[in-house]
Amino acid sequence: MSTVELTRLVMGLKLRLLTSGPSLQAALRVLGYAAALLAGVGGAAAVVLRADRANASDELMFWLAILSIGWLVTPLLMGGGETTLTVDRFSLFPITVRQLNVAMVGASTIGAPVIGTAIVLAAIASRGTGVVSAAILALCALVSLTTVVVGSRLGIALMSAGLRGRKARDGAALIVAVIAMLAGLAFQLGFFIVEWLTPSRLETGRSILRWLPVGWTPEAAGRASDGQVVSAVLFLGAGVVWLGLVFELWRRATAQLFTGAATAAAVVIERRSRIEGVIAAIAPPAVEASWMRSLRQIRRDPRELAQLAGFMPLVVIMALPSADLIREGDPRIVLASSMLGLIVAFTSMNMFGMDGPSFAVDALASADLTPVVLGKALARATIGIVPVVLGAIGLAAYTGGWSFVVPSILIAVSALLAALAVSVYVTVRYPFVVPEKTMSIGMQGNQGCLPGLMSLIGLLVALVISAPGVAATTAASIFVSALLGVVVGVVSVAYTLWIFVYVVRTSGRWASLHVPEMVEALSFRS
């Protein structure tokens, strides 16, 4: 088979992958690609319309660099057709690595993101002040486009099988997930970020980015648009070297995958966890089993860690108003440590989600699912309460507010019990599967948007249930005395504990009698 034939075949395959599949998935993809095209057109319009501004070249350089970085990460986040076209799927066919490389680059040009990028780059190329600078800008656009295309393929190669060691792959997945979460947060705060990017900050950003490889070609473009031809050529040369390096890394990764040289390293678990003995001493066997397994799952599964990490910025943002109290050394700030437990409430509404179809192991092994549900909730409570205790002790040591330590822990326990009670109900009634191998939004469970909606409602209900106890304990601690705070806190914990026990019992019984429905909800849509 000739290289041209293979390229045509692989490009056709990519097109088919993008246009086929379940209707909802295809619809989401169409939306994603339409958004990419619109972003490209919008970016091009911005480049052209803002050409007259004094710091236009700073803007051009900065956004071009951001575009390049985004391109390196996007395939890892989007999944779909790109991650399906992996090298190892071609390794049995009678073709060479070189042919495959050409075909893969060809396939990368299929899709709206590349077209959108090309539109932006064409607009950038139009920013030349003369024939030479326009030619350099056109070259910059070409090098940028090639770099992002090859870079994205390198990312896919590394993700699909280059990172065969599970720890490395899980680590990479965690990093990608956290970037995705932060990107999501940044997107929502986009308006403030644009406002924050004053000309001087743009200039500072450019001065940093120009020393990084991803900034070399964008810097060349920035200089060419200012008419600095010589230095633009130098930076463009550096950009070409960077492109060569990325290409070589990709070529080697491809060759390794194609020839099966990439090896897998298995993770060996030898040590027994220290906390296991403590849990075994206080919990019945079935609860202990579920409690320990859930703790291991949270520790070892990057999706769990990504969830926790992803909500950290939100907790930090919520805690920011307390910054002044910390600075002043106000002892009441110790009570704010109870907020650290909130993170558990955010991540507990779908406790079977990471298990997915493996829920069948629980369903087959445990005649009664109540201990499984309880163990899962207790694992979340363990994760939630540890930072609260550490935070309270740390802040008490800093401010001297030791009397507030117990009330803050009681507030956290009360709120956690309320949140976990609601979580258990939502988890059992509206579970949905979280994909194991991709962060792609296209791969979803069987219940549409209902579980997400119920999770949101669950958070609100948890807030309503816990609010009286939390407010009363906080008020008693601040306005009367820490001792009264403890008394009110104990009552508050008793109130939410009663709710928690009731919900766990009824939900466990419901789950035991509705295994088929839960198995169905935790299966991938066929």
Added chain:
Amino acid sequence: MSIEWAVQVQGLHKRFGDKHAVAGVDLAVPAGTFYGLLGPNGAGKSTTLSMITGLLRPDAGSVMVSGMDVWADPVAVKASIGVVPETLLLFERLSGRELLDYVGRLRRLDRGTVTERREQLLDVLGLTDEADKLVADFSQGMRKKISLAASLLHAPRVLFLDEPFESVDPISVRHIRTVLDTLVDGGATIVFSSHVMATVQSLCDHVTILDHGAVVASGTMATVCGDGSLEDAFARAVGAENLDAASLSWLAGQHPVAPPPPPPSPPLPPSDSQAVGESDVDG
């Protein structure tokens, strides 16, 4: 003497959209037997087993396991059965040992018993050296074996196995057969589906053949097979006795192979006989 039934299934139906996956299956599995469930791909074996084990709700029909109704009293039934499903859905981020510990403790076995049985099963199934690896790093055969170990930990009264020997090496197959024989000798019942006819024929006392969601043959091995092999009986039952290979004629004669040349004669040591022979040829 009345027969004690381990599993009784009556009028089991399941539809997936337009497809009638299981269309009125009746089964009666005597206690203490090795019972084979056969059928071509898509015949409804796994769907039937899922409904018998309580993982899939039937549209109609009843299932009794050890005299208890699976759908009226699922909690009691699950305590007495073990299951190795066809699609091995295990907790990927537990090690093999941790997984067995988890399942054993979930079944409320005490820690000492779990540890003892765990190590024995790992040893018999040849998994001791790999047991501290994450299940995610297990091969398909190892996953099958660890799943089997998990289903055996509580010594179930009825064990359901969906393709238990698929991807498992021959030595492990021998070991697994020994384990299963021991279980049946102890009075337990094993219901298993498989495509490997020789294994089914050598292991099972009774067999049922499903096709298109319905029972097409059922009974003791001797009744179903008659004078021939189980494979023949199976092909007869599902109507696939003769394959029309004419449409694949392009596969024939594509790579003609020349007959191998005769092996060269080994040089013979000089002797009287050789001398005589050479003399004969020359002559």
